[in-house]
Amino acid sequence: MSSFDESEAFEAAVPLSQRAMAVRPAAYLDDLNPAQREAVEALEGPVLMLAGAGTGKTKALTTRIAHLLNTGTARPNEILAVTFTNKAAREMKERVARLLGQTVEGMPWLGTFHAICVKLLRRHAELVDLKSNFTILDTDDQIRLLKQLVIAAGIDEKRWPPRLLANVIDNWKNRAWLPDAVPAAEAGAFDRKAVALYAEYQQRLRTLNAVDFGDLLLHVVTIFQRHEDVLEQYRRWFRYILVDEYQDTNVAQYLWLRLLAGGHRNICCVGDDDQSIYGWRGAEVGNILRFEKDFPGATVIRLEQNYRSTAHILAAASGVISANTGRLGKTLWTEADGGEKVRLIGHWDGEEEARWIGEELEAMGQGTRGMRAMALDECAILVRASHQMRAFEDRFLTIGLPYKVIGGPRFYERMEIRDAMAYFRLAVSPDDDLAFERIVNTPKRGLGDKAQQKIQVAARANGVSLVEGAKILLAAKDLSGKGAKALAELLAGIDRWHAAALGPVVRMPADDDVLDLEVGMAGAAGRAGPQVSHIELAEQILEESGYTEHWQKDKTPEAPGRLENLKELVKALESFDNLQGFLEHVALIMDNETDDAEAKVTLMTLHAAKGLEFPAVFLPGWEDGLFPSQRAMDETGLKGLEEERRLAYVGITRAEELCTISFAANRRIYGQWQSALPSRFIDELPEAHVEVLTPPGLYGGGYGAAAAPAPRSDLHERASRADVYNSPGWKRMQARSEVRGMSQPRETRNVVIDLDAVSAFTEGDRVFHQKFGYGAVTAIEGDKLEIAFDKAGAKRVVAKFVVPAASAGDVPF
DNA sequence: CAGATGTACCTTTTT
DNA sequence: GGTACATCTG
Secondary structure, eight states: OTTOOHHHHHHTTSOGGGSOSOSSOOGGGGGSOHHHHHHHHOOSSOEEEEEOTTSOHHHHHHHHHHHHHHTTSSOGGGEEEEESSHHHHHHHHHHHHHHHOTTOOOOTTEEEHHHHHHHHHHHHGGGGTOOTTOEEOOHHHHHHHHHHHHHHTTOOTTTSOHHHHHHHHHHHHHTTOOGGGSOHHHHHHHOHHHHHHHHHHHHHHHHTTEEOHHHHHHHHHHHHHHOHHHHHHHHHHOOEEEESSGGGOOHHHHHHHHHHHTTTOOEEEEEOGGGOOOGGGTOOHHHHHTHHHHSTTOEEEEEOBOSSSOHHHHHHHHHHHTTOSSOOOOOOBOSSOOOSOEEEEEEEEHHHHHHHHHHHHHHHHHOOTTOOOOOGGGEEEEESSGGGHHHHHHHHHHHTOOEEESSSSOGGGSHHHHHHHHHHHHHHOTTOHHHHHHHTTSSOOSOOHHHHHHHHHHHHHHTOOHHHHHHHHHHTTOSOHHHHHHHHHHHHHHHHHHHHHOOSSOOOOGGGOOSSOOOSOTTOTTOOOOSSOHHHHHHHHHHHTTHHHHHHHOOSTTHHHHHHHHHHHHHHGGGSSSHHHHHHHHHHOOOOOOOOSSOOEEEEEHHHHTTOOEEEEEEOOOBTBBTTBHHHHHHHHHHHHHHHHHHHHHHHTTEEEEEEEEEEEEEEETTEEEEOOBOHHHHTSOGGGEEEOOOTTSGGGOTTSSSOOOOHHHHHHHHHSSOGGGOHHHHHHHHHHHHTTTTSOOOOOOOOOOHHHHHTOOTTOEEEETTTEEEEEEEEETTEEEEEETTTEEEEEEGGGEEEGGGGGGOOO
């Protein structure tokens, strides 16, 4: 706390009224509408900002921060501003800086819940029996650790799959339940053993001096609850608190906030109950719904003017969401024109849906039906479940339409990156057992299960880390030739790397610097600089460990990509002072944004789309069972259905100009063809704002043609009844589909066979495919080739995506 | 110890 | 259908 001057902080706490007018004329205030302005100017006391989709929420939030600073009400380090994602934090930082000009010093306490908790926890680690250099485990580590515990406890892995156990524990942590606080009812519902395992897991984490993501919050809450002096100190420091996406907070986060805001109550929460879509991961809509009860006298401000979408799109979204109960209620309005109606189209199956959207995207590029031309990067396809993306990827690959997938496996989650990181972790701290386990036999060193078990036994018997245990094992000559030699080599490497990794003062990356808290690892300060830079060291580690070679020798098609990723990893080290700082960053950040010049359609889940906007949005797969998802409804009933409906609302409101909803009568799920009925949410779209494109012959001319739309009251009632499956709209659709002969697929159309591409091959040819690697042609069928791939097995592939094996060097990708 | 076959599983996902 | 993981076999 050394350099923080509390008296100065208090001086800044003089009430606003007594301070001079704004330091500078606050031109930014003129940019706001009345509601936004109110939200910005109500600086003191609790404020709840209910910000509908596209109503300038971030603008209000960032302007509020700027206003706090500009009026001298608070200093940058007195504002605690929390977000959920790093992206949101980054954006907020940028926008505040832009509002105030370049002169603002960084805001040290603007960040994600987790990043802020890391800073706090490093400071007070000893209060929860940790050392301040604790490591942060990601989900993968967590699961491997749990697996060990499950096995050690002699519990059937089938009964408690580590993955499931991790979920259960996460849920408990989200609710801020320590092992001894898990309610008996809850524990009984699962299994007593799960609680015992949870307790054991926590104990093990402590021994390893490690925390998982949930702990970051939970430990800090525990510290605040048990040490009033510490809490008091932070209440004085964080004089103004701002929270983004408040509807997504879980119980632990809620407690954390309430504790911190408890004194001065200067807390401003921004959120939208209609966009709460993370209930399944512990978010409590209840937090936002009862804000006024938690903070009596709170100012509630509604941002309702929408600047994003056309009137038709807004009306469609409002129509859907109005079927939900227990909303705080907002009415979005816009000055914008009606624009295009929301388009609705039905398809025979998922493939046709993908084909239609592909064609539509191409047509939109030219401008169709009097609409302006839309570039691909103005368009997005938002799906409910990620497996829906395959149909689109297949199709776009075939027609060569550029696309990008958001939210796939991230860079830092890839196998090769995690392996490399494990080596780095060992260099930083050789007693990182989890890292050691990961790489003992990667690359293959002839150290299989048996050898690894011996190491475990040696370590446990001597109460030391695995690296030490391995040394003991070797000294005792308890391991045979080949493996022993490789192990000795690895251990020598770790020692060498560790010596080289002990660098100078350990700090966070510059942009994450904390003004008054030293985040560095204890004990490393003041050491002389190493001879090699951490970048060279990283290269050496990968080289000497044989890891690079391992992938060089690998002949699978993805090996080159992995080597490329490793290079990228080393390059990423450049922006850090040392390996420790880098590891810390990666544990919390894990994002991977590649910007590419070429315009591409964006393909992502509805969840990933929250907070984004696109001129044109496609919402495929609106079928009951898929969306709303059957599972959501089965597991949480009406609550789940309502969350699905909010997801629909989020989807529609992503669109600025054009929103296209589609559904398919048949879809292949888990390899089985299944037919489905249009989503009940389709019935909830107000007919006046929808244009039905469904081709005649399918669904009898389309939705709305047969019967008048159900009255609103009926919709409402239906949503809350248990027999939602028997809705009038449903029966209507069902009847229609039976009458109109849904069993006939539409005529196949536009089957363009690229004969040139096919004629280049004959049976038996060796070929190369970008994704599947090498193989031999076994059959030719239309424009498709059947190929027996060496690694990937037999596949049917469109001829133009395959080249003769000889010319594999210049593949057309 | 490694590759090869067989068998259960299958939302949404950030930190 | 396709993947991740466990068990079987060379």
